[in-house]
Amino acid sequence: xNKEEHKTSDVEEILNIKDLVVDYETEDGIIxxxxxxxxxxxxxxTLGLVGETGAGKxxxxxxxxxxIPNPPGVIKNGEILLNGKDVLKMTEKELEAMRGxxxxxxxxxxxxxxxxxxxxxxxxxxxxxxxxxxISKKEAxxxxxxxxxxxxxxxxxxxxxxxxxxxxxxxxxxxxxGLSCNPKLLIADEPTTALDVxxxxxxxxxxxxxKKQYQTSMIMITHDLGxxxxxxxxxxxxxxxxxxxxxxxxxxxxRTKHPYTEGLFDSLPNIKERSARLNPIPGLVPDPTVVQxxxxxxxxxxxxxxxCKMAVPELRCMGNGHYVACSAxxxxxFKIRKGEKVDG
Amino acid sequence: xxxxxxxxxxxxxxxxxPRGKLHAVDDVSFSIEKGKTLGVVGESGCGKSTTxxxxxxxxxxxxxxxxxxxxxxxxLHPRDMKALRKDMQIIxxxxxxxxxxxxxxxxxISEPIIINKILTNKQDVEDRVHELxxxxxxxxxxxxxxxxxxxGGRRQRIGIARALAMNPKFIVCDEPVSALDVxxxxxxxxxxxxxQEKMELTFMFITHDLSVVNHFSDDIAVMYxxxxxxKAPAEELFAHxxxxxxxxxxxxxxxxxxxxxxxxxxxxxxITSPINLPDACHFAPRCxxxxxxxHHGNPALVEVRPNHFVACSCVEEINAL
Numbered sequence: 001x002n003k004e005e006h007k008t009s010d011v012e013e014i015l016n017i018k019d020l021v022v023d024y025e026t027e028d029g030i031i032x033x034x035x036x037x038x039x040x041x042x043x044x045x046t047l048g049l050v051g052e053t054g055a056g057k058x059x060x061x062x063x064x065x066x067x068i069p070n071p072p073g074v075i076k077n078g079e080i081l082l083n084g085k086d087v088l089k090m091t092e093k094e095l096e097a098m099r100g101x102x103x104x105x106x107x108x109x110x111x112x113x114x115x116x117x118x119x120x121x122x123x124x125x126x127x128x129x130x131x132x133x134x135i136s137k138k139e140a141x142x143x144x145x146x147x148x149x150x151x152x153x154x155x156x157x158x159x160x161x162x163x164x165x166x167x168x169x170x171x172x173x174x175x176x177x178g179l180s181c182n183p184k185l186l187i188a189d190e191p192t193t194a195l196d197v198x199x200x201x202x203x204x205x206x207x208x209x210x211k212k213q214y215q216t217s218m219i220m221i222t223h224d225l226g227x228x229x230x231x232x233x234x235x236x237x238x239x240x241x242x243x244x245x246x247x248x249x250x251x252x253x254x255r256t257k258h259p260y261t262e263g264l265f266d267s268l269p270n271i272k273e274r275s276a277r278l279n280p281i282p283g284l285v286p287d288p289t290v291v292q293x294x295x296x297x298x299x300x301x302x303x304x305x306x307x308c309k310m311a312v313p314e315l316r317c318m319g320n321g322h323y324v325a326c327s328a329x330x331x332x333x334f335k336i337r338k339g340e341k342v343d344g
Numbered sequence: 345x346x347x348x349x350x351x352x353x354x355x356x357x358x359x360x361x362p363r364g365k366l367h368a369v370d371d372v373s374f375s376i377e378k379g380k381t382l383g384v385v386g387e388s389g390c391g392k393s394t395t396x397x398x399x400x401x402x403x404x405x406x407x408x409x410x411x412x413x414x415x416x417x418x419x420l421h422p423r424d425m426k427a428l429r430k431d432m433q434i435i436x437x438x439x440x441x442x443x444x445x446x447x448x449x450x451x452x453i454s455e456p457i458i459i460n461k462i463l464t465n466k467q468d469v470e471d472r473v474h475e476l477x478x479x480x481x482x483x484x485x486x487x488x489x490x491x492x493x494x495x496g497g498r499r500q501r502i503g504i505a506r507a508l509a510m511n512p513k514f515i516v517c518d519e520p521v522s523a524l525d526v527x528x529x530x531x532x533x534x535x536x537x538x539x540q541e542k543m544e545l546t547f548m549f550i551t552h553d554l555s556v557v558n559h560f561s562d563d564i565a566v567m568y569x570x571x572x573x574x575k576a577p578a579e580e581l582f583a584h585x586x587x588x589x590x591x592x593x594x595x596x597x598x599x600x601x602x603x604x605x606x607x608x609x610x611x612x613x614x615i616t617s618p619i620n621l622p623d624a625c626h627f628a629p630r631c632x633x634x635x636x637x638x639h640h641g642n643p644a645l646v647e648v649r650p651n652h653f654v655a656c657s658c659v660e661e662i663n664a665l
């Protein structure tokens with residue numbers, strides 16, 4: 001998509017990804033993980049990256065930090081402009097300075113994200129020491145204690161080790177590390193998937209408050225549409241390495257356009273309304289090593305026509321920053337049937 | 345009233361740890377009618393899986409009775425228990441860890457048939473495997489593949505086929521869809537529902553996902569630290585959650601609707617240690633309604649509305665009943 005038409009008028013742009021292509025070259029073939037993703041993120045906005053396992057969400061996020069493991073991962077094409085500077089052209093030194101201080105990442109599994117042999121205080125202080133020249137170790141430890149208080153852990157626990165904390169508490173520590181250098185962009189990769197719902201509610205609450213307090217932009221990677229509805233301003237729905245629908249929260253939830261997004265909503269058991277049967281998307285996610293000529297979702301799509309198997313649909317604007325990649329909209333009268341139950 | 349297939353009375357399971365007795369399941373009683381589904385919800389460590397396994401005697405309960413089809417199975421001789429296991433099966437949470445990686449699909453599904461000598465003729469066994477694969481929607485061409493060649497949804501179908509091989513009456517489904525993506529999750533839930541109708545199965549459905557449990561269950565039991573805190577028919581429970589923990593649990597679910605304005609109750613703190621629990625309401629340390637009274641004596645499950653049981657000594661004040 002074009003940068004000019006996409007830019008939301010007066011919001012300062014912090015991240016701009018253009019036509020990103022990432023492959024994993026494995027012995028079993030080339031996995032096409034990301035196939036031309038473009039997106040922008042405004043200052044203090046939260047973008048939700050939604051999709052199922054293998055959709056390319058995490059790969060897209062890791063690319064922003066230029067952290068794709070190579071080999072096997074290769075960034076084939078694209079630009080990632082962070083505050084106007086291309087991350088993919090940065091030197092190792094520039095990358096080190098950027099990671100952690102401009103962009104921080106919170107990983108899914110707090111159990112493995114922390115170093116088991118260092119105290120949590122040391123781990124927070126480590127980041128602070130790395131990104132603040134001339135700061136003393138004592139000062140860094142003091143700041144680490146303050147960061148713990150910020151995420152709701154008493155500073156006195158700074159001298160404890162990760163195994164002494166519960167899952168929710170560990171994720172708080174990870175958030176404290178992430179925010180310790182006041183990053184401009186926070187990438188959260190399924191930050192609450194490993195946690196119980198009541199703890200998830202606590203963590204989401206903390207993240208929301210801190211995001212406001214620190215004026216950070218955020219990319220929230222999740223497969224949970226409930227979390228998206230709670231925390232995101234914009235949403236990008238990914239399928240097989242491409243963005244298939246992009247728009248504001250209301251566009252995606254209330255004016256759903258893409259058949260895959262529709263399928264995701266229809267698959268969810270509705271907690272407020274019990275219905276006899278769910279309406280799942282038939283079939284499975286396509287094999288990412290096989291390049292299909294047409295729309296990757298066509299084999300599972302109930303609206304698919306022969307035309308869908310011919311060419312990959314481009315993202316088209318449906319008005320006001322709402323984009324959808326589906327050739328069914330060639331027909332101006334096309335409408336999806338969201339919420340309607342179909343048999344089989 | 346319909347026939348009770350399973351009745352659990354005062355089930356307890358304590359584990360000995362160096363620091364004392366861990367109360368994994370602490371005096372749990374419930375029953376499931378034939379052909380119905382009981383959903384058991386709760387967070388990690390609340391004892392829901394241990395309860396499921398104690399019922400199948402995969403873990404020996406410390407005390408209590410498990411009455412299946414009229415007989416108490418906790419006292420059965422291992423030989424009789426083995427015969428009874430045909431009627432009671434389990435589907436595990438993790439389709440990656442619950443299948444033997446060195447066996448083909450056909451070997452995995454046929455194993456219980458051969459061990460229990462249900463069928464002895466090789467051709468009969470093969471036919472039965474094909475029939476089961478059809479039932480759960482696995483293509484015949486996969487019969488000689490290994491689990492690692494398949495995705496999570498298909499693996500879970502193998503787990504279901506294996507559980508169905510004995511024509512069981514009762515299946516414990518221990519988080520059968522939590523490792524799966526939503527679109528696949530919906531496929532598996534529909535499959536389980538179809539099988540239940542077709543084979544008159546009775547399910548105990550263990551999950552932490554409240555929207556799944558609401559969709560799937562006739563009755564729901566909410567567990568906290570080894571005890572039932574609330575039990576009611578699904579619709580009643582979702583319309584009128586009465587226990588403070590249930591209320592908080594329900595309100596913590598993020599609703600996929602940007603217009604959702606429902607108030608969120610965020611409970612403070614985390615689940616307390618299940619070791620050497622005091623004789624008091626286990627939820628009291630996190631409860632916003634907690635009174636002095638709550639620290640003395642453990643509240644029993646009381647029927648406060650028809651078929652709606654709650655274990656909370658303040659339930660009437662909180663809900664203005």
